């Protein structure tokens with residue numbers, strides 16, 4: 577079973593509120609309209625992806641919108657239970673954030689959380705704000721995908737998305753299962769030591785920031801880390817993710833398969849690691 581762990585559900589049937597194009601542009605620097613569900617389904621089919629993890633983002637305090645709401649994700653998962661695993665998102669600045677996390681997992685049946693320091697304006701090691709949230713997610717025993725690495729928000733400083741911050745988070749919350757998005761690009765070695773040290777921290781491969789998907793993966797796996805480090809130290813901690821609709825899923829899948837990695841490593845990245853994390 578092939579799993580894409582990083583899909584943005586910018587789907588027209590569930591995002592139809594007014595002013596949405598403006599929000600999508602502000603948040604994702606994405607000028608296209610939300611896509612029809614058939615675009616996502618056909619991209620998954622072409623790429624032979626069996627399941628996609630849908631990651632919404634709640635930017636109520638920062639941008640006055642949710643892209644999309646947890647209810648919308650839950651509805652989509654109920655319509656296509658074989659195709660999607662839904663995550664929820666909560667705005668950490670909301671007073672009832674902790675309660676909302678329980679609702680997302682226990683009542684809506686969503687299987688994890690998505691947070692973003694630059695989009696939601698928080699620092700991962702602001703423990704006054706974040707500890708109650710981490711504690712609740714830890715207690716519910718679901719993973720949390722947190723943006724790490726490069727972003728385009730001019731108003732926020734890049735240091736809030738450095739992978740090394742999660743060393744401190746894991747010391748305080750050792751049972752919290754964290755997925756650092758984008759392999760913390762460009763801080764690849766920093767993310768690597770963090771996932772080597774902490775058993776519950778993973779990375780995903782979403783978004784070829786610099787070049788083509790193949791050149792991006794070639795840079796990370798061959799030129800920065802090398803096959804030996806990937807296969808002997810971190811192959812159980814990497815998850816395939818595309819970043820749909822920013823990039824076509826099939827292009828990311830093909831690019832990763834072109835790397836000279838062992839079959840068992842490729843299988844772990846596309847399938848086994850995600851299944852472990854999602855308890856499938």
Ligand SMILES: [Zn+2]
Pocket residue numbers: 582584782783819
């Ligand atoms: Zn993304």
